[in-house]
Amino acid sequence: MNVVVCVKQIPDPAVPGELDPQTHWLKREGKLILDDSDAYGVEMALQLATAAGGGDVTLVSMAPNGETSGLRTALAMGAANAILVSDESLKGSDALSTAKVLAAAIKRANPDLVITATEATDGYTGTVPEQVAALLGLPSITFAKKIETADGKVKVERQTEAGYDEVEAPLPAVVSVTAGVVEPRYPSFKGIMAAKSKPVDTLTVADLGLEGQVGAANARQEIISVTPAEERQAGEIIEDDGEGFQKIVAFLESKKVI
Amino acid sequence: MDFTESEEHALLRDAVAKVARGFGHEYFQEKTNSGGKTDELWDALGELGFLGVGIPEAYGGGGGGISELAIVCEEVAAAGCPLLLILVSAAISAEVINRFGTEEQKQAWLPGLAGTEKMVFAITEPDAGSNSHNVATVARRDGDVYRVSGTKTYISGVDEAPRMLTVVRTGTDTATGHAQLSLLVIDTDAPGLERSLIPVEIKAPEKQFTLFFDNVEVPADRLIGDEGDGLRQVFFGLNPERITGATIANGVARYALERAAAYARDREVWGVPIGSHQGVAHPLAQAKIEVELARLMTAKAAWLHDHDADRKAAGEAANMAKYAAAEAGLHALDAAIQAHGGNGMASEYGLADLWGMMRLLRIAPVSREMVLNYISTTSLGLPKSY
Numbered sequence: 001m002n003v004v005v006c007v008k009q010i011p012d013p014a015v016p017g018e019l020d021p022q023t024h025w026l027k028r029e030g031k032l033i034l035d036d037s038d039a040y041g042v043e044m045a046l047q048l049a050t051a052a053g054g055g056d057v058t059l060v061s062m063a064p065n066g067e068t069s070g071l072r073t074a075l076a077m078g079a080a081n082a083i084l085v086s087d088e089s090l091k092g093s094d095a096l097s098t099a100k101v102l103a104a105a106i107k108r109a110n111p112d113l114v115i116t117a118t119e120a121t122d123g124y125t126g127t128v129p130e131q132v133a134a135l136l137g138l139p140s141i142t143f144a145k146k147i148e149t150a151d152g153k154v155k156v157e158r159q160t161e162a163g164y165d166e167v168e169a170p171l172p173a174v175v176s177v178t179a180g181v182v183e184p185r186y187p188s189f190k191g192i193m194a195a196k197s198k199p200v201d202t203l204t205v206a207d208l209g210l211e212g213q214v215g216a217a218n219a220r221q222e223i224i225s226v227t228p229a230e231e232r233q234a235g236e237i238i239e240d241d242g243e244g245f246q247k248i249v250a251f252l253e254s255k256k257v258i
Numbered sequence: 259m260d261f262t263e264s265e266e267h268a269l270l271r272d273a274v275a276k277v278a279r280g281f282g283h284e285y286f287q288e289k290t291n292s293g294g295k296t297d298e299l300w301d302a303l304g305e306l307g308f309l310g311v312g313i314p315e316a317y318g319g320g321g322g323g324i325s326e327l328a329i330v331c332e333e334v335a336a337a338g339c340p341l342l343l344i345l346v347s348a349a350i351s352a353e354v355i356n357r358f359g360t361e362e363q364k365q366a367w368l369p370g371l372a373g374t375e376k377m378v379f380a381i382t383e384p385d386a387g388s389n390s391h392n393v394a395t396v397a398r399r400d401g402d403v404y405r406v407s408g409t410k411t412y413i414s415g416v417d418e419a420p421r422m423l424t425v426v427r428t429g430t431d432t433a434t435g436h437a438q439l440s441l442l443v444i445d446t447d448a449p450g451l452e453r454s455l456i457p458v459e460i461k462a463p464e465k466q467f468t469l470f471f472d473n474v475e476v477p478a479d480r481l482i483g484d485e486g487d488g489l490r491q492v493f494f495g496l497n498p499e500r501i502t503g504a505t506i507a508n509g510v511a512r513y514a515l516e517r518a519a520a521y522a523r524d525r526e527v528w529g530v531p532i533g534s535h536q537g538v539a540h541p542l543a544q545a546k547i548e549v550e551l552a553r554l555m556t557a558k559a560a561w562l563h564d565h566d567a568d569r570k571a572a573g574e575a576a577n578m579a580k581y582a583a584a585e586a587g588l589h590a591l592d593a594a595i596q597a598h599g600g601n602g603m604a605s606e607y608g609l610a611d612l613w614g615m616m617r618l619l620r621i622a623p624v625s626r627e628m629v630l631n632y633i634s635t636t637s638l639g640l641p642k643s644y
Contacts, residue, residue: 072266076269186277188305189310
């Protein structure tokens with residue numbers, strides 16, 4: 001079974017992010033790393049391919065400046081190859097443009113299953129997986145906390161607020177996975193050395209036939225203004241006179257937490 | 259000259275850091291204080307092939323060198339878990355066996371060392387510290403065995419390893435009176451071998467022992483390389499030991515500075531973070547510079563050792579790296595403790611407990627004074643005093 005995993009390479013979340021003052025786009029000039037939330041999808045894909053008796057895990061990513069650092073991390077974990085779409089004209093793409101690019105790249109790999117994270121850790125739109133599925137005309141299952149494949153079907157336990165739904169779809173399908181679906185492995189030294197020589201197919205917008213359909217000019221959204229988040233206020237201090245717990249309970253009730 | 263870290267080195271550094279930071283200094287402290295061992299961390303590193311990065315692929319290793327091992331060793335220490343046994347097991351024992359062992363010996367021991375097994379190293383004796391010519395632990399050939407008698411001291415981790423690479427005297431050079439040395443791989447549970455714990459003020463899970471060999475029988479096929487050629491072979495393993503020793507100091511220094519900088523950014527006493535006071539900031543900045551210089555020399559020393567180009571340059575760089583790393587490390591840890599004020603002494607802040615380890619690195623694996631002797635004579639051509 002061949003699985004495609006959509007992976008995003010993002011600025012290191014440990015370093016405070018910066019927005020371009022003119023465009024309000026996230027600055028993505030430095031070295032990018034594999035989004036941690038995608039490590040779960042890569043691990044899931046590797047496990048599913050093994051359980052199915054073999055097949056390749058292909059990474060699909062869109063990133064500026066031909067960035068491959070994050071892809072190498074996932075290749076070191078065991079993915080077989082990667083398709084990277086990198087093109088100056090993709091700057092300022094909105095979620096739908098991103099989905100168009102990913103969908104066109106995924107088609108080339110012709111997979112049995114597509115796995116994504118629920119959302120990226122830098123953008124948090126959380127719409128790309130469903131858009132990719134729609135563009136590919138494939139069933140979409142979101143928020144998977146457990147995935148099995150058998151007999152041409154994917155069976156998913158889908159996280160809900162109350163518990164989980166058991167859902168099933170014919171393959172190929174697009175499934176977004178939550179953090180915690182599986183514990184991602186650490187790359188071994190052999191994996192790291194092997195990753196060096198694994199193929200990364202770098203494509204442009206023209207290669208995908210998407211000229212004039214993506215990028216800032218075709219974005220259907222524009223960031224008008226950005227306001228800093230409100231500064232956190234100092235908390236309320238309550239002296240415990242033996243009845244302090246009641247105040248905690250009252251506070252939690254007022255917030256409808258309990 | 260390219261100082262950009264290669265993609266695979268960066269990946270290795272990142273992967274090791276992730277594994278080791280999953281354990282962290284609290285784990286290290288907990289194991290130390292309870293008398294436990296850091297087996298879970300060691301095994302996690304070994305299973306991913308990180309302890310065997312320098313062992314050839316033919317024997318189950320990663321096919322890298324000391325440069326890769328230095329990255330592993332530093333990142334583990336930078337996570338607050340300085341593992342001294344990497345020095346004796348992966349750096350000395352594995353390097354020496356790989357370089358001088360027979361095919362059978364390599365097949366027998368390297369695959370284990372490429373995984374989670376340890377092999378410790380015994381050279382120091384009560385009457386032969388830095389002067390290896392005085393080694394008095396004697397191995398006498400008796401048919402197809404050696405019989406070993408004598409005493410070794412400050413031998414680390416004997417309780418954690420099934421075997422140890424041991425420096426023994428197999429003869430005496432009649433002209434100089436110097437010992438003719440050989441290397442034997444001896445089982446740590448061999449009959450006639452007793453050990454006694456040396457209480458030390460280093461807070462680490464690894465323990466040091468004095469060993470008493472009373473006519474210990476060692477099969478002759480446990481001899482590494484040629485009989486009498488041990489000193490040259492040991493010297494080959496000492497550079498990796500110095501380099502990895504430097505990485506322990508560099509790693510702990512990075513850990514301490516990371517902690518101190520975070521503390522100095524957050525802690526406010528007069529309404530501003532204490533890190534905005536130059537009296538706090540400058541000692542940390544100075545330590546940062548010294549540590550980065552030491553790391554640079556350490557990386558150079560590892561590169562020279564791996565490329566096997568210029569033995570003299572490799573020896574000089576390994577000694578300089580070890581010296582610089584220990585001095586910079588002590589300054590860094592001291593500055594980090596000072597920046598914490600009284601908290602610097604609290605166990606919770608995880609700094610002062612590393613002082614014994616860092617102070618040890620000024621003495622071992624080679625003392626500051628022996629490094630200065632070496633540089634005086636080798637690099638500056640000054641006369642030898644001993």
